[in-house]
Amino acid sequence: MVDHHEFYRDKRVLITGGMGFLGSHLAIELVGAGAEVSVLDAMIPIFGGNEFNLEPVHDRVRTRVGDIRDAELVEEMVEGQDLLFHIGMQTSHVDSMTDPLWDVDINCRGTMNVYEAVRRHAPECHVIYAGTRGQYGVLRSSPVTEEHPMSPTDIYGVNKVAAEQYGFVYGRAHGLRFSSLRVSNTYGPRHQMKHGKYGILNWFLRLAMDDATISLFGDGAQKRDYNFVDDVTEAFLLCGARPESTVGEAFHLGGGRPSTLRSATEMVITAAGSGRYELTPWPGERKAIEAGDFVADHSKFSQATGWRPRVEMEEGLARTVEYYRRHKQHYW
């Protein structure tokens, strides 16, 4: 990784969802770079929050268990921050369909609380929003660029678009310094391993490590662009450290080497050294929200920040297996 001391030393940084997958990686790197890190995490059981994720820096991070829907708490946490990584949101496609009002409540109302708090209490703070490939919906052209229309296939995707657009509206109207980084399929250490509602590759890895059978829907031929979490963490750090080229902009990441879900699953099984897979028909409720192939052209972000994905899947998967072998009791 780039040495981030120069930019982040003594910077005050808040991470929503900071005990989760991506949030905890960011917290660890930021502490390493000399930043003063605060974490707000709702620790909603089904989400990815896990105290153990912050274990390496637990005494150097100010953590607070609380919800972005609590406007007063958000104001208190936001005050005086230089950067804010907004990652703590509802993340399950499937749950957004069974409980859409819950998704609206967290992802729309909660996010609005975050931006309002910044506008009122930290107007110079740079907000970096974790967007998602789900904002695009079914691709009309591939590889996708940031100009692609956004027609999500599920409520989660719709609200992630809205929450991103609130940020750009606040940028134009109130001068909010806002960037969005739409992430694709990310995998790696510190992801929750208890269910497969999101983070498909990590879930498959758990099944393989348990020597269980992985069910692939359909023919498993849908293409995906995977990123190892270290590359994504680096992308967020660069996005925050290069405001002159990232404020007011939306970007997406991509792995540079898309593969079918089937071949990714085969790599997972190889990395785990156990497990198997079978092809099964699509369940109706999944098929209805399936967005199909996703391959991303990440050149806009690379040009803006110099970022490129560095960790190949074989290596990323091996490091992930090793992590969970060592720390299984905290994740299984």
Added chain:
Amino acid sequence: MVDHHEFYRDKRVLITGGMGFLGSHLAIELVGAGAEVSVLDAMIPIFGGNEFNLEPVHDRVRTRVGDIRDAELVEEMVEGQDLLFHIGMQTSHVDSMTDPLWDVDINCRGTMNVYEAVRRHAPECHVIYAGTRGQYGVLRSSPVTEEHPMSPTDIYGVNKVAAEQYGFVYGRAHGLRFSSLRVSNTYGPRHQMKHGKYGILNWFLRLAMDDATISLFGDGAQKRDYNFVDDVTEAFLLCGARPESTVGEAFHLGGGRPSTLRSATEMVITAAGSGRYELTPWPGERKAIEAGDFVADHSKFSQATGWRPRVEMEEGLARTVEYYRRHKQHYW
């Protein structure tokens, strides 16, 4: 207008916002066409709800004062309906910026209640959603088509996009029969005349009728596409009556003869026979959310339904002035 008896006779139709501007026009036409009309309206003071709007049909419409945020009430009203015109939403660009959470609450959460109720209690019901030109934001190409990207300039626009997209997501996932009709600037009788937060032409008409001075921001050269309310009402009725070509689709309307705000204002003053205008600098908070020119290509909707705008501005304005002269005490 087309004779709508053939399609609407004995149809059960619910209109949210049915005591407001467009909603009341729809209710009156639908009663005339033999439909069984129910109206749900929150009668929030700043909105356009006005009992007098329904005066011509008050004994032939089931009206209920209540809010789409009340999920139980929405369920009760939705049950058994054949069509639902969803028009009752927060409509002020400016208020969405000063109280964004209120806009989220009504337009996102309230709308979700509507679709959820349809999904559970009236799965065959055709929902026609009143979208807005505000969904597009600043136009990158003109005249705009329905494929134009949606980058709204205010929170109102963002949430109108979200509320529309919920409908299409429900269409794919749950079979919701959903259409969206994005309306441009509409004017005519039955619009609220108490403030200028939306419905600019009606507001200018009030100022002119009061022999007051109309302030145009900037040079007044921004182009707009105006529709007389009878044409818009006809469009909604056609959208409901032609499900074979409208379900699953988004359309917009347009006047076919765009004019600058300045020349529209001159027509308003001529129609009123009084008033004057002046040019004043943009207030900052308005400039920040101003979307600039808006000219729409309505050919997609015309091809689907045969609709075209029929009422020229001179005639529409004259009819509007006449209405308010007669019924001033109910609107001033």
